[in-house]
Amino acid sequence: MLKKIPISQVRRGMFLSSIEGSWLNHSIWKLRFVINDEETLARVRSCGAAECWIDTSQGLDVESAPPVVQSVRAPAPTPTTGVRKSMGDELQNAANVLKRSRTAVNSLFAEARMGNAVNTSECKPLVDDIVESVDSNADALISLCRLKLADEYTYMHSVSVCALMVSLGRQLGLDEATCRDAGMAGLLHDLGKAAMPQDILNKPGKLTDDEFTIIKSHPAKGYEMLLESGVDNERVLDVARHHHERMDGTGYPDKLAADDVSLIARMSAVCDVYDAITSNRPYKAGWDPAESIARMASWQGHFDPTVLQMFVKTIGIYPVGSLVRMASGKLAVVVEQNTKKLTAPKVKVFFSTRSGMPLLPKLLDLADAQVQEKIVAREPAENWNFSYLNDLWSNHIP
Known part of the structure; x- marks a missing residue:
């Protein structure tokens, strides 16, 4: 009872x-x-x-419980002490972290494909680097991760989800150890894909029912691979197995009811899908970041709505790289968030819809009281043939 x-x-x-x-x-x-x-x-x-x-049908009731020694209250979460940098100041460091990550994660998946045990202690320095970059300016690394090439998606997706998990954990107010566990869980969540047939994994088209059944086995397979490697971190194992579970019970592999899906698994579901749909894949171009958030919010029963709301606070209503229309009719790309006012990020105006002509790019801080411009709508990127949007916000970071 x-x-x-x-x-x-x-x-x-x-x-x-x-x-x-x-x-x-x-x-x-x-x-x-x-x-x-x-x-x-x-x-x-x-x-x-x-x-x-x-x-009480599965454990003791209040009256029958044995007396225990009063325990000491656990310490309060330790806040991060890093100084936040501007987007421009952190971009180069984030690019360097991404380069190191590419090599490390490629090696990790290569070892897993050969059936070798995964040494999570070797992943810790990488997670530490990602945590440091996220704490300096989360937009920098998260936005650069989105620029990964279609053929490196499987590997760099893990780095992206790691960064998103750490950033979301900070937004949720989770303690230091938990945020780092969340990062490690994000890094290893898709390890099971190393055991999937490469021709199915990289197929440039819609999967057949049989192929999709095979791909859906990757969470359980990754969970097994981590167990066999001696991984005993409950959060890492939980995310590996349950990052595709849904709040309406239609997810996989266990079709868990909402009450049985842990917070960290709910976090991973949001981070995993966001990076997947904003990334270029062999079979489709990535969606605009702001459009992706809007679509995710419309999928009833898929995500925990509160976690999704906190995720939006993490990356912004208009994430970096989003194409937006200004009140003046000009188009701009979002280049940096304003954490105190999500509706007023820094943007770079570059095109006039009235004249149909490009403009000399101009940076505007929409939170500045002297700036009269404001965003009136998301602008579908597919309606335009702008090949240089990423250059506008990334400043050609290598």
């Missing part, structure tokens, strides 16, 4: 079914388990929630 109790009454031997309130207001990642040791008990009691639900 389910029973709601104050979090202060939680004891060893109880079966924790759920935490009362939003996922964003407590620190428990995985639910539906028996509290069987002091460490777990301390974690539940200090999670930040006021009440929880226990299942």
